[in-house]
Amino acid sequence: MALELKQQALRNGVRYVRSYGISDTSETREKDSWLIKNDKAIDCKALKFYHLVEDWELSQFHIGNAIIGINYDRTSNILLGMDILKDWDIHIGKSAVTGVITFLGCPKNEINPGYIQALEEEFLLYTKKAC
Numbered sequence: 716m717a718l719e720l721k722q723q724a725l726r727n728g729v730r731y732v733r734s735y736g737i738s739d740t741s742e743t744r745e746k747d748s749w750l751i752k753n754d755k756a757i758d759c760k761a762l763k764f765y766h767l768v769e770d771w772e773l774s775q776f777h778i779g780n781a782i783i784g785i786n787y788d789r790t791s792n793i794l795l796g797m798d799i800l801k802d803w804d805i806h807i808g809k810s811a812v813t814g815v816i817t818f819l820g821c822p823k824n825e826i827n828p829g830y831i832q833a834l835e836e837e838f839l840l841y842t843k844k845a846c
């Protein structure tokens with residue numbers, strides 16, 4: 716199914732970029748350039764396609780409209796990237812309550828007194844309650 720979606724994105728001219736991780740080599744990048752230049756983009760595993768997602772919800776949070784990057788060749792867990800997280804207030808650290816590393820995040824436009832209270836309790840952050 717992912718291959719079909721990638722073929723469809725290429726046929727429809729969906730904008731893409733080559734996206735690499737820290738372990739990718741210059742040889743990989745050169746091979747990918749060759750694939751794209753020789754009309755074999757379908758075989759390039761580094762392509763990230765940009766898609767508009769409208770009225771999107773993530774868990775119970777309304778994200779709204781967002782442009783997200785999708786790599787159809789990924790075989791591991793989906794990563795939530797900066798294209799979404801840039802609009803969130805995010806805190807990661809050792810919880811004062813449980814002693815384990817904890818993630819608390821909230822869309823910036825939905826920060827509320829409950830979220831502020833959770834930050835104060837979990838991380839002993841004392842905030843100016845502007846909500």
